[in-house]
Amino acid sequence: MPRMLDLIRNSQVPFNLMHSAAHGSLAVPPGETIEILVYLALHHKLFGEQARLTLAGWDEKASLAAAADANTSAEVLGYFISRENLRPVLLPALAENPSVSEESLGEIAVSGSRSTLEALLTSARVMSSPQLLQALQSNDKLRPNELAEIGKRLAALGVSRSVQPHAPEPDASEVDPSDEALEGTIAQYLLENAVELEAEKDKPFQPIGIAHDLPDVEAAVEVEPPVAAATGGASADAAGKSATVATGKSGAAAAIHARKQTPVGNEGRRDSALQRISKLDIKSRIALAMRGSKEDRSILIRDSTRLVATAVLDSPKVSETEVEAFALQKNLLDSVLRAISLKRRFAKNYTIMRNLVYNPRTPVDTSLPLVKGLLIHDLKNLMDNKEVSDTIRKTAVRMYKQRLEKKG
Numbered sequence: 001m002p003r004m005l006d007l008i009r010n011s012q013v014p015f016n017l018m019h020s021a022a023h024g025s026l027a028v029p030p031g032e033t034i035e036i037l038v039y040l041a042l043h044h045k046l047f048g049e050q051a052r053l054t055l056a057g058w059d060e061k062a063s064l065a066a067a068a069d070a071n072t073s074a075e076v077l078g079y080f081i082s083r084e085n086l087r088p089v090l091l092p093a094l095a096e097n098p099s100v101s102e103e104s105l106g107e108i109a110v111s112g113s114r115s116t117l118e119a120l121l122t123s124a125r126v127m128s129s130p131q132l133l134q135a136l137q138s139n140d141k142l143r144p145n146e147l148a149e150i151g152k153r154l155a156a157l158g159v160s161r162s163v164q165p166h167a168p169e170p171d172a173s174e175v176d177p178s179d180e181a182l183e184g185t186i187a188q189y190l191l192e193n194a195v196e197l198e199a200e201k202d203k204p205f206q207p208i209g210i211a212h213d214l215p216d217v218e219a220a221v222e223v224e225p226p227v228a229a230a231t232g233g234a235s236a237d238a239a240g241k242s243a244t245v246a247t248g249k250s251g252a253a254a255a256i257h258a259r260k261q262t263p264v265g266n267e268g269r270r271d272s273a274l275q276r277i278s279k280l281d282i283k284s285r286i287a288l289a290m291r292g293s294k295e296d297r298s299i300l301i302r303d304s305t306r307l308v309a310t311a312v313l314d315s316p317k318v319s320e321t322e323v324e325a326f327a328l329q330k331n332l333l334d335s336v337l338r339a340i341s342l343k344r345r346f347a348k349n350y351t352i353m354r355n356l357v358y359n360p361r362t363p364v365d366t367s368l369p370l371v372k373g374l375l376i377h378d379l380k381n382l383m384d385n386k387e388v389s390d391t392i393r394k395t396a397v398r399m400y401k402q403r404l405e406k407k408g
Contacts (some may be wrong), residue, residue: 004028005036022047024054030062031072038079049364049389055079056365060089068093083108084338084365088115095123102131103195109135110192117141130159138192182316186287189314193307197282200305205278205285207302209331274299282308290315294322301326301336309336313343320349327355327362337362341370354378360387371395376403 004026007013013021020026021036022044028036037058040051066072067080067090079085081094081104091108094100109120109132117139126132133150136142142150190197273295277285282305289300289311301312309332312318323346326332337356346352350373356362357370358381371392374382382388382396 003032005032005039008036008039018047022050022054024058030059031066031069034058034062034066035073035076038073038076042075042079049391052085052363052365053368053391055085056087063087063090064093068097070097070099072097072099074099078104081105081108083111084335084363086116088119091116091119092123095120096125102129105132106135107195110138112139112141114141117146121146127153128157130154130157133157134159138188182291185314185316186290189286189290189311190283196307200307201282203282203305205280205308206304207274207299207331208304208333209302286311290317292317294319297322302329302331304333306333306335309333310339313339313346320346320352324349324351324355327352328359330359330361332361334361334363338366341366350375357382357392358385358388360389364389364391367392368395372399374399376400379403 004013004021008018008021017026022040024033024037026033026036034055037051037055040047041055042048044051063080066076077094077097077100080087080090081100086108095105105120105126108116109126112120117136120126120132120136126136133154137147137150277288277296277299280288285300285303285305285308288296289303289308292300297312297315297318301309303309312326313323313336323340327337327340337359340346340352341356341362353370354374357367357374359367367388368391371379371382374396379396379400383393383400385393
């Protein structure tokens with residue numbers, strides 16, 4: 001008899017059972033239940049959202065058993081170890097599971113939070129792996145004593161220094177000394193995302209929400225509707241406005257790897273910002289996302305390549321006002337909206353967090369924890385927002401009633 005998971009994959013399960021599957025209430029073994037939930041979360045449009053919510057609160061004991069089992073499917077382990085789905089309590093088991101690749105662990109070692117670091121630093125596997133130790137070295141949340149201990153471990157393993165791949169150095173004559181810190185930020189970003197960067201290196205510029213075939217992009221931009229402001233008065237600013245004619249030297253001209261590709265002279269100055277950006281490769285777009293103007297950022301935040309769009313959020317030049325507008329936009333990658341919520345600098349801004357909840361494009365697992373932080377009048381507005389998911393609206397209704405009861 002075929003497994004329930006196989007029947008679901010072949011669309012041979014009736015609607016009522018699919019509903020039960022998304023809630024984890026089918027009468028199947030715990031291991032298969034998790035496989036079904038992960039499959040739905042990743043591949044099913046109708047029940048994927050509910051499956052992700054179910055997994056987020058799934059029984060800890062069953063989740064740990066799956067995380068520690070080397071025979072657990074690669075899809076389940078990949079879901080558990082991904083940055084957006086990682087549950088800290090599962091990390092020690094995942095770190096010791098030989099079926100979890102060092103590449104996957106390396107990704108979270110580079111950018112993980114303090115709790116992630118603390119779990120990895122207690123892992124025997126991590127502390128005996130040169131590759132993972134070098135990944136940990138690049139995490140700026142490490143404390144001096146931890147960094148020193150990693151150095152000792154690497155020396156004991158015969159590795160005298162980090163051998164991480166690194167980008168070619170820019171021509172020193174072309175670097176403004178005042179931009180040294182920014183150049184370091186760009187270089188570090190490229191290093192931390194070297195694996196994904198290599199996989200995406202040939203992906204051309206394609207802004208989300210603008211269907212065009214260059215060079216006719218100016219016409220497409222001119223008719224693009226502006227981003228609507230959220231209820232509550234947050235400004236959409238310049239995130240949805242059309243590109244204008246670029247003047248002067250492009251911000252990408254001094255960016256790492258971008259200088260030879262940036263248009264120069266009269267012809268380059270006549271090109272629109274969108275056309276200019278479309279001629280850049282992925283590394284140049286990342287550099288421009290961090291070095292460029294507000295207009296450049298308003299375009300690059302919509303890049304369909306995740307590494308480029310999220311680089312905008314890492315730019316020291318991006319303002320909270322800009323991010324307030326980004327948080328409302330419906331033509332951004334889900335991963336960009338999730339990244340906004342995870343950055344401490346933006347998480348302290350109430351308007352940004354409120355706008356994320358109001359945005360129907362924001363993943364439910366990101367919006368849901370933010371609802372509890374809304375003021376009562378914003379909860380009331382959210383209750384009537386037909387664009388957001390039923391889960392968010394129902395949560396807003398429940399919390400609004402609780403607040404009223406407390407006030408009464």
